[in-house]
Amino acid sequence: MAKATTIVGLEGEPLTAEDIKSIPILADAGIGDTAGKLLDQFVGSIVRRRFASGDVICHEGEGGNTAFVLLEGEVGVSIARRNERTKRGSFLAALGSLLGQKPVSATVHHDPSTLVPIDASVDLRYGDLVATLGPGEVVGEMSCLNLAPRSATCVAKSPVVALEMVRNIYEKLQSAPTFKARNDANYRSRALAGHLRNVPIFEGLPASAIDRLRASAELHTFKAGTPIVTEGDAADGMFLIRNGQVRVSKKMPGGELTLAYLTRGDFFGEIGLLRGTTRSTSCTAYDHPKDESGAYKKGTFQSKASSAELVKIKSAEFDWLVKEFPQIKARLEALAETRARATHEAQTQIVPTSYPKHVEDLGLLQGQGLLLIDLEKCTRCDQCVQACVASHDDGVTRLVREGPRYDKYLVPSRCRMCMDPLCMIGCPVGSIRRAPDLNMFIEDWCIGCGNCARQCPYNSIQMHDLTSLGMQDDPGVERAVRKDRAVVCDQCSTLPQGPACVYACPHDAAVRVNAREFFSLTVSASRAVLADSPA
Amino acid sequence: MLIDRKQYTWVAVSIALGAGATLAYVADATRPGARPGGGTILGLTLGGAGLAIMCFCALLSVKRKVPHWRLGRAQVWLRAHVWLGLLLALLVALHSGFKIGGAMTGFLWIMTVVVVGSGIIGVAIQQVIPRLLLESLPGETVAQQIDHQIADAAAQARSVVVKYAGSVDAPAPPWTEAAAQTPVPTPPPITPAAPPPTSATGSLAAPKSAGDTKLATPAASPLPAAAKAATPSVAASGGKPPAGGEPLRRFYLDAAAPFMLRPAGSPLLNPSHARSMFIGLRRVCPPHIHPGVDDLEALCQRRRHLLAQRRWMAALHGWLILHVPLSYLYLIAVFAHAVIAVRYTR
Ligand code: HEM
Ligand code: SF4
Ligand code: SF4
Numbered sequence: 001m002a003k004a005t006t007i008v009g010l011e012g013e014p015l016t017a018e019d020i021k022s023i024p025i026l027a028d029a030g031i032g033d034t035a036g037k038l039l040d041q042f043v044g045s046i047v048r049r050r051f052a053s054g055d056v057i058c059h060e061g062e063g064g065n066t067a068f069v070l071l072e073g074e075v076g077v078s079i080a081r082r083n084e085r086t087k088r089g090s091f092l093a094a095l096g097s098l099l100g101q102k103p104v105s106a107t108v109h110h111d112p113s114t115l116v117p118i119d120a121s122v123d124l125r126y127g128d129l130v131a132t133l134g135p136g137e138v139v140g141e142m143s144c145l146n147l148a149p150r151s152a153t154c155v156a157k158s159p160v161v162a163l164e165m166v167r168n169i170y171e172k173l174q175s176a177p178t179f180k181a182r183n184d185a186n187y188r189s190r191a192l193a194g195h196l197r198n199v200p201i202f203e204g205l206p207a208s209a210i211d212r213l214r215a216s217a218e219l220h221t222f223k224a225g226t227p228i229v230t231e232g233d234a235a236d237g238m239f240l241i242r243n244g245q246v247r248v249s250k251k252m253p254g255g256e257l258t259l260a261y262l263t264r265g266d267f268f269g270e271i272g273l274l275r276g277t278t279r280s281t282s283c284t285a286y287d288h289p290k291d292e293s294g295a296y297k298k299g300t301f302q303s304k305a306s307s308a309e310l311v312k313i314k315s316a317e318f319d320w321l322v323k324e325f326p327q328i329k330a331r332l333e334a335l336a337e338t339r340a341r342a343t344h345e346a347q348t349q350i351v352p353t354s355y356p357k358h359v360e361d362l363g364l365l366q367g368q369g370l371l372l373i374d375l376e377k378c379t380r381c382d383q384c385v386q387a388c389v390a391s392h393d394d395g396v397t398r399l400v401r402e403g404p405r406y407d408k409y410l411v412p413s414r415c416r417m418c419m420d421p422l423c424m425i426g427c428p429v430g431s432i433r434r435a436p437d438l439n440m441f442i443e444d445w446c447i448g449c450g451n452c453a454r455q456c457p458y459n460s461i462q463m464h465d466l467t468s469l470g471m472q473d474d475p476g477v478e479r480a481v482r483k484d485r486a487v488v489c490d491q492c493s494t495l496p497q498g499p500a501c502v503y504a505c506p507h508d509a510a511v512r513v514n515a516r517e518f519f520s521l522t523v524s525a526s527r528a529v530l531a532d533s534p535a
Numbered sequence: 536m537l538i539d540r541k542q543y544t545w546v547a548v549s550i551a552l553g554a555g556a557t558l559a560y561v562a563d564a565t566r567p568g569a570r571p572g573g574g575t576i577l578g579l580t581l582g583g584a585g586l587a588i589m590c591f592c593a594l595l596s597v598k599r600k601v602p603h604w605r606l607g608r609a610q611v612w613l614r615a616h617v618w619l620g621l622l623l624a625l626l627v628a629l630h631s632g633f634k635i636g637g638a639m640t641g642f643l644w645i646m647t648v649v650v651v652g653s654g655i656i657g658v659a660i661q662q663v664i665p666r667l668l669l670e671s672l673p674g675e676t677v678a679q680q681i682d683h684q685i686a687d688a689a690a691q692a693r694s695v696v697v698k699y700a701g702s703v704d705a706p707a708p709p710w711t712e713a714a715a716q717t718p719v720p721t722p723p724p725i726t727p728a729a730p731p732p733t734s735a736t737g738s739l740a741a742p743k744s745a746g747d748t749k750l751a752t753p754a755a756s757p758l759p760a761a762a763k764a765a766t767p768s769v770a771a772s773g774g775k776p777p778a779g780g781e782p783l784r785r786f787y788l789d790a791a792a793p794f795m796l797r798p799a800g801s802p803l804l805n806p807s808h809a810r811s812m813f814i815g816l817r818r819v820c821p822p823h824i825h826p827g828v829d830d831l832e833a834l835c836q837r838r839r840h841l842l843a844q845r846r847w848m849a850a851l852h853g854w855l856i857l858h859v860p861l862s863y864l865y866l867i868a869v870f871a872h873a874v875i876a877v878r879y880t881r
Contacts, residue, residue: 096601101605376665379664379851380678380851381852382678383602387602390601405674497608500602504603507536508537
C-alpha cells in the first residue's frame, strides 16, 4: 500500500476492487472508480478490520474519529455499570439521616427500562447497560462525524469483520440510498420500538399500538441550523430524536433563552398537538456556536455541522392514540402542566435595558442562578465550600472560591445555570442534563470523557476520579480509559433551604442572584436590594 | 461579619435584655440590707442566663459541622453569637455584683475579658481586612493554593529567564563594566544550603477540571532556580542563549530568584523599589529582552500579592486561635464554678 499518499492511514486491510463491488453499500457510495478500485483520495480512509472473539474494538470515553460498519459477527456494546458508593457515612451523616437531614445525592435513580443513548443503532437500558449488534449495524457514527468520544465499549463476541472508516467515507455512505434505506430499516426494526416505549407518555401501550406507530412514523433529517418547529406555528406532529442534537428555545424580552438541548431518545412537540395550540417553543437542529467569521468558537467542541435525525408522529396518529388510550391523555395533560411551569419559571421578570459592558464580557448575564460573594463581607472562612462538600453525598465541592471579580463581588467557579448551557453540547451519552427547575445534573452513566468540562466557558464542571467520589464501577464492566465522573453544581436542588453555600455563609457574603435582574439595576441599587433582603 | 443594618434586630434584643437585667439588678441591689452577688436569687438567675448564652455561643462550632442541617441560617447564628456574647460580659458583671471574688472567680473574670475581648477584636478585624484584601489585591486564590501558586510563579520566572537569557545555572561571568552599572543591590547570599520552600506543592486536592488552566498543575519544576544547581541547561546542552540577556540573568540570580524563594528582606518586596529596579534593568537590556523583563516584573508582583494575601489571611483568621480554644476552657471553668458554687455554698 502506498502509505505515502494516504492522508489518514487507518490500519487494517486495504479494500480491493472486488470488495467494493461485492459489498452493496460500498458499490452504491461512489468511492470506487469505474473499475471499482478505491479512489486515490480515499486510500487509507476505509479499511477492513478483523477482531477475534473477546477483542476490544473501542473503549468508552476514549477519543475516536472513525465509524465501524459490521459485516460479520456479533459485537457486545456496554458502558460501565452504575457507580456504587463505597464510602462509609460518618456518624454525623448517619445521625443527620435519622433526623431527616439528608445531603443532596449525586445520583439520580431511574427506572431500569430508561434508555441510555449511545452512539450505535441500539440504546442501552439503564438497568442493564449491555446490548448486542450484528451485521449491517453501525457503531461510532457520532465519533466519526462529530469527533465525540466513544460512548460505549465494544467487544467482539464472536470473530468480527468490520469496515472502519473516517468521516469523508461515512458521509459518502450516508448519501448512498442503499445505506440510508438499510440504516433506516435497521433503526425501525431495532431501536424505534424501544425509543417509542421510552417516551414516558407512551408507557404501557400495547405492542399493537407501538407497532402501528412504528409503521406510520416518518423519518426525517434536518441539517444543523434548520428550524424543526418554530414558536407560534401550527402544530402538525410530535418528534422523537433518533440522532443529533436539538436546541429548544423561547423568545424572551432579554433574548433567546435555551430551555434544553435534547439528544437521542428525547421527544418534543407533543404539547401543541394536545392543546391544539401553536408551538410554544422553537426547536432547531443544533449547530455549534460560530463567531462572526463563521468559524467555530474557540473552546467549543470542534466539529463540523452535522444533522439531526428525527422521527415524526403525525397529528392524525397522535389523535388516534389520545382517543384510543385515555391514560395517555391524562399523562400528557400532566406533562404539559410541568413543562409550562418550567418555562414560566425560566422566564425573567425584569426587562433589562442595557448592562455594563464588563457584565457582558464576563458572561455574567448567562447566569440565572449566579453565585456572588461580597468581598467586603467575606472573611474567606471557607464555610461555603465546606458546606458544599458536606451537603453532597459524594463529598466533593462544586464551588471553588476563585474567579473573576465584578465590582466588589467575586464570581466563583460554580455552575451559573446558563441561559445557554454549552456544557450540554456534545455529551456522547446525554448524561449532563437540565432539570425542569433549570438545575444541571449528571446522570450516573457518565462515561467521564470530560467534554462537558471542556465546553463550560466558566470552568464550573470538574472531573473527579471515581475513588475520590467514593464510587466504583460495578465488577461487571470496568471502564478502561477514564475512571472519572463529571461533577457540576446542582444548586442543592433537594435541600429545602436552598443552596448550602448561601445558607452556611455566616457573614452574609454569599448570595445567589438572577444576573439579568441583578445587573439591570445599578450596582448601588442592587446593593440596596441585598441589604433589604430578609435577614 | 460586617456590621450593617441587618444587625439591628439582634442589637435591639441584646440591649433590651441588658437593660432588663440592669434594672432588676439595681432594684435588687438597692433594697435595704441587700448583698448583691452570685448567691442571691437574682444572682443565680443572671448566672444561669450567662451560662445559657455561653453554651449557645459554643454551639456555633457544632452548627458548622453540619452546615446543611436545617438549623437556621448561619448568618443569624453568628449575629446572635456576637450580640448575645457581648451581653454575656454584662451578665457576668451583674452576677458577680461587680466583685472579683477569690482565685477561681478572678480567673473567670480574666477569661471573660479574654474571650469576649478576642471576639470583639475578631469582629473589628472583619470590618477592615476583607475590604483591604479587595482593594489591595487584583485577585485572590484559595488559601490552600497559595503555596502552589508561589511555586508556580517561581518556576515561571525561571523559564522566562531561560528563554531570554539562556541558562540560569551556569556560574555568573566575570565582573564587567555593564554589570557594575546594573542597579542591582547586593543580594542576600545564596548558599547551596538555602532551604527549599517548605511546601512546594499545593495541598488542595485540586479537581482535574479538564478545561481549567488555573487549577491545573503548573510547571514541572516547582522549585526556584537557585535551589536546583545541576539541571542541564540550554547553554550546557549546546543551545545558544539569546544575545543581550546577561543583565536579566544577573538580575534574576541576584535579586529575583532569592525573592521568589524568600521574600523577607528582599528589596523587591517594596513595590516602588521594585519598580525602579525594573526600570533600571530595562535600561541596561536591549529592547528585544524587554518582554522578558516585563514578564519577570509581573511575576515578582504576583509573588508579592501572594505573600500579601497570605499575611492578610493570617491576620483575618489568627484571632480565632485565641478565641476558640479559650472559649472552651472558659466554658469548662464556668461549669466547674457553677457545680462548686451550688454544691458547697450554703
Ligand atoms: C462565652 C462566650 C463565647 C464563646 C463560648 C464563643 C465561642 C466561639 C466559638 C467556639 C467559635 C468558633 C466557631 C468555629 O470556628 O468553629 C467562635 C467564633 C466567633 N466568635 Fe465567639 N464565642 C463567645 C463570645 C464571643 C463574643 C462576645 C464575640 C463578639 C463580640 C464573638 C465573636 C465571634 C466571631 C466573630 C466568631 C467567628 C465566626 C466566623 O468567623 O465565622 N464570640 N466563638
Ligand atoms: S457528563 Fe460530561 S464527562 Fe460525562 S459523559 Fe457527558 S460530556 Fe462526558
Ligand atoms: S462562607 Fe461566606 S464569608 Fe465564608 S468564605 Fe464563603 S462567602 Fe466568604
